[in-house]
Amino acid sequence: MRKFIYTLSAIMSACAGVILVFMAALTFADIVMRLFWAPIPGVYEVVAFLGVAVAGFVLPRSSLMKAHVGVDFVVERVSPRARMITLIVTRILVAAFFLITAWYFVDMAESFIAAKNVTMTLRLPFYPVVFVMAFSFLVEAIVAVYQMLEREEKE
DSSP states (O other): OHHHHHHHHHHHHHHHHHHHHHHHHHHHHHHHHHHTTOOOTTHHHHHHHHHHHHHHHHHHHHHHTTOSOOOHHHHTTSOHHHHHHHHHHHHHHHHHHHHHHHHHHHHHHHHHHHHTOBOSSSOOBSHHHHHHHHHHHHHHHHHHHHHHHHHHHHO
16 A cells, blocks of 8 residues: 555655646746747646646645644653644545535536536636546545555554
8 A cells, every 4th residue: 555655645746746737837828928929829728727637636645744734742742642642633634525525526526517517718627636636536545545554553
């Protein structure tokens, strides 16, 4: 499970990096084109969609690397047993939150498909971005469960 989680999160993180570079290039190209009074139509929509994908794709890796904000000064002052209980409870809550949110995103994407919601300029459908977030949140929930199980094995 460890290899799968780390490989998947690394792939997602690499995709986020590629998308980020593409966003920067697209934004730069739009700025250059504006100098010639010919901006690229729909850049704002594309960059917004890609920004959502970047945010979702980096979640699992940042959790695995513990790059998120933590409240270590509180947890460090309690006993090892209390620390373990706190970790287990928070991981369960995190996993539940991300699973419920992923399910909500799938439901939202399905409603976007049914309503045929699209962006105003390029007429891009909204649902692919919502499915990306659902997938990212599902992976994040799996990471939370993995971190809880990994911690129990070390104890």
